[in-house]
Amino acid sequence: MxxxxxxxxxxxxxxxxxxxxxxxxxxxxxxxxxxxxxxxxxxxxxxxxxxxxxxxxxxxxxxxxxxxxxxxxxxxxxxxxxxxxxxxxxxxxxxxxxxxxxxxxxxxxxxxxxxxxxxxxxxxxxxxxxxxxxxxxxxxxxxxxxxxxxxxxxxxxxxxxxxxxxxxxxxxxxxxxxxxxxxxxxxxxxxxxxxxxxxxxxxxxxxxxxxxxxxxxxxxxxxxxxxxxxxxxxxxxxxxxxxxxxxxxxxxxxxxxxxxxxxxxxxxxxxxxxxxxxxxxxxxxxxxxxxxxxxxxxxxxWWVSARVARRFVDPLREVIARLRLFAFHADPQPIRLAGAPRELAELAEAFNHLIDRLGRAFRDVNQALAVQKRLREQLERVVAEREQEIARRTEELRLAVDALREDSLTDALTGVGNYRGYRLALDRLWAQALERGMPLAALVIDIDYFKFYNDSLGHPEGDQCLRAVAAILRDLARRERAELGRSGGEEFVLLLPDRDSAAAARVAEQVRRAVETAAMPHPDSPSGRVTVSVGYASRGPGDERGAEALIAAADQALYRAKREGRNRIAGAA
Ligand SMILES: Nc1nc2c(ncn2[C@@H]2O[C@H](COP(=O)(O)OP(=O)(O)OP(=O)(O)O)[C@@H](O)[C@H]2O)c(=O)[nH]1
The missing domain is CATH 3.30.450.20 (PAS domain)
Structure with missing residues (x-):
């Protein structure tokens, strides 16, 4: 029970x-x-x-x-x-x-x-x-x-x-x-x-x-x-x-x-x-x-009242039993009271009407709920499809944006970072150096007598030379965990995290030698080959002059290397 x-x-x-x-x-x-x-x-x-x-x-x-x-x-x-x-x-x-x-x-x-x-x-x-x-x-x-x-x-x-x-x-x-x-x-x-x-x-x-x-x-x-x-x-x-x-x-x-x-x-x-x-x-x-x-x-x-009470209570029990069947088991059995007092018979009749109406309302509500459920499932399916489509498009968009961002930071000729890419890398590595309390070194690399190269071999050959030098520098950068960028014309910048001036000098020399060793012919160079001059500098976090000063120092060093005869390296003071 x-x-x-x-x-x-x-x-x-x-x-x-x-x-x-x-x-x-x-x-x-x-x-x-x-x-x-x-x-x-x-x-x-x-x-x-x-x-x-x-x-x-x-x-x-x-x-x-x-x-x-x-x-x-x-x-x-x-x-x-x-x-x-x-x-x-x-x-x-x-x-x-x-x-x-x-x-x-x-x-x-x-x-x-x-x-x-x-x-x-x-x-x-x-x-x-x-x-x-x-x-x-x-x-x-x-x-x-x-x-x-x-x-x-x-x-x-x-x-x-x-x-x-x-x-x-x-x-x-x-x-x-x-x-x-x-x-x-x-x-x-x-x-x-x-x-x-x-x-x-x-x-x-x-x-x-x-x-x-x-x-x-x-x-x-x-x-x-x-x-x-x-x-x-x-x-x-x-x-x-x-x-x-x-x-x-x-x-x-x-x-x-x-x-x-x-x-x-x-x-x-x-x-x-x-x-x-x-x-x-x-x-x-x-x-x-x-x-x-x-x-x-x-x-x-008392005895008579008990009998009278039973005349009322028994029909009431019947009414309650039927109502419970309907309420708990949704079983709309009509209430039948044989020989009950008139008032209770009327009550039973009213309940029968109520049960009937409630039963119909119950069925209508169930049908409406079933339709609603079907519609909701359809809607959920459509929404899921739309969400998948949006996710796919979003991914495509993200990839396109990434590609665009990559393109915007890459030099189309050499495939290394362009000027913007190099500036972003410089800001990022300088902030990182400040944060870690470590030095950052910069190498400014310039091809010697490149004007003559263009003049004698033609601009397309000049482009090809630029691509070859960039490839040498890219290999080196990969080995040295350095960021490479083409800062303009025939000039490249190599940023070396955690390197002091001595370490920068070693890498600068490797660069110079690698280009020289490649032995690309240069008809109008005293050495007969394509060479580079390298200026290098290193600055620690205590240096308040900042990243711009680092590049400026490396530039200064490059000019010195040029002045002193080219195909050499020079460090900043
Ligand atoms: N082929 C080619 N030439 C370029 C490009 N960008 C710059 N140049 C040339 O590079 C030359 C740079 O010459 P300068 O700045 O006078 O220097 P240099 O002739 O290399 O002499 P030093 O640097 O003093 O050894 C110019 O003739 C430019 O036209 C390019 O993208 N392609």
Whole structure:
């Protein structure tokens, strides 16, 4: 797979995955926010409902306690008001006890507090006077029925009990004693606590003196306890039958609880308590009930969205694959999307048009490029041919120029350098001598009595003589690495690089002798042969007089040689 293909796969994968991820995130966020909101609302509702429930139970419990006490109070009051003082008290008391089984004991005492009768019968030897008990003294003092606070019994055991008592009247309506019934403190609320325990509710009942009459199992109190001066006591003292209180460490195991407290008509106080954990449990259950459908909805939406996304992504992949075929392999396959959404089908159609047009444009461009290439090759061929022609002509021209330059520097008669050639050679060799710090020597050679030669043998013979002398000098020049030139008429110059005056004298003598030795006949020369006179000079770089002075010195020397008789050499001073 090429880099482009990998990029396309990544693109489509990330498109679908990102859509799904985004949707899932939004869904979860919505569920979370609505869950938190609903949970908070539920919490508030639960709290309100809990407050209502506890308030109602507290109210009912208060009424129940009051009813229980009032019923039992009514029983002893009726007995005290209606039964004759000399009644068969054991039978009366027994019948009442049968009808009010919550009475664990009942007794009748006379005005002094002596017990006249008791059910069950008091054990032999137990105390028979109850004048010190509030259930006796209070009715006797006020002449009204009385409900006691909780206290510890002594006649039939010492459990915590609550007593109800009423005055006993004789036939004349005078107070003749007291009728009393005792109930176990737990029995005052027994029915109610059984119901409540099933509802996880606990009940705490305090009498008018603030002593515990009843505390449900799980609470850290027992009958007759007094509450410590903590928050619970404050809540009970300020009981209003409505407000929901949350108290930590309310249960014996340290658990916290929610409670509502109320006051009974008798002035007793009741607190109905529920463990706070129960509210939390209910809240968790609420949360579960709320979130489960929401989560199921999110998953369903996610699943549906994935299917919808695939409906878009698959055709997009097809479009990309076709475009890649065209882009990388120039393969213009039309895009066909079966069952794709309308928008994507339109997109594919547009791409098909584009691919078609691009394909045609591509072909046109290729053809144009092929024509252009052919033309360029032709042009290159022509240019190459022209360049070869130019090179050939240039070479011919160069050769012609060289020949011309050679001709312009060569003496046509003798083939040695002409005056111009000799001057150029002189300048070049003098510059070279200066540069190398070496001397340059010059020989000026003149044929003797040449006028006579011409005169007697004719000008053409004179030319021939000049050519012969030039040939001798050319051989010598070659051997001596010297430059030869015809400076004019019958005069030649030989330039000898790196030669001092002595070396120049040696070469001058060689020249003179070579011409003489050639023995060319000269009818008007004293020697009968063609001879030359040679003047020579040598100058070093330190000589400021220059090349002209060198030639002038050699000329001077030549004149001296002529003057001194010819066919000789003479050096410059
Ligand atoms: N044939 C021929 N003669 C030439 C040429 N150039 C110069 N001459 C002749 O060379 C002669 C030179 O004569 P002069 O200068 O008087 O010298 P000379 O006769 O050689 O006498 P000295 O040099 O004093 O020995 C002249 O008669 C010129 O006409 C040439 O190219 N061809």
């Amino acid at each position: 090429s880099g482009g293909e990998a990029g396309a796969t990544r693109l489509t994968a990330s498109l679908a995955a990102r859509a799904r991820r985004g949707l899932l995130l939004i869904g979860l966020l919505a569920v979370l926010l609505s869950g938190v909101h609903l949970l908070w609302t539920h919490y508030q509702l639960r709290l309100a409902a809990m407050a209502g429930t506890l308030a109602m139970v507290a109210e009912l419990s208060a009424e129940h306690v009051d009813d229980t006490l009032q019923h039992h109070l009514a029983a002893v009051a009726v007995l005290g008001a209606l039964a004759p003082v000399e009644s068969d008290w054991p039978r009366y008391l027994g019948e009442v006890r049968t009808r009010f089984p919550a009475f664990v004991t009942m007794l009748v005492a006379d005005a002094r507090g002596d017990v006249l009768a008791s059910v069950p019968a008091l054990p032999a030897g137990s105390r028979q006077n109850v004048a010190d008990r509030a259930y006796f003294s209070e009715p006797m003092r006020h002449g009204r029925p009385y409900v006691s606070d909780v206290f510890r019994g002594r006649g039939h055991g010492n459990e915590p009990i609550v007593a109800v008592s009423a005055p006993l009247f004789d036939a004349e309506g005078r107070m003749a004693g007291v009728v009393e019934g005792s109930m176990l403190s737990d029995d005052v609320v027994r029915i109610r606590t059984g119901l409540m325990a099933r509802g996880d509710l606990a009940l705490l009942l305090l009498d008018g003196a603030g002593q515990v009459v009843h505390a449900s199992a799980g609470l850290p109190f027992a009958p007759l306890d007094r509450l410590p001066p903590d928050r619970l006591r404050t809540v009970l003292e300020q009981a209003d039958g409505r407000t929901l209180h949350r108290l930590a460490g309310l249960y014996a195991d340290g658990a916290s609880g929610l409670l509502v407290a109320t006051v009974t008509p008798l002035g007793w106080r009741i607190a109905v308590i529920v463990p706070e954990a129960r509210l939390r449990g209910e809240l968790l259950l609420d949360l579960f009930k709320l979130l489960l459908p929401a989560l199921l909805a999110v998953v369903a939406v």
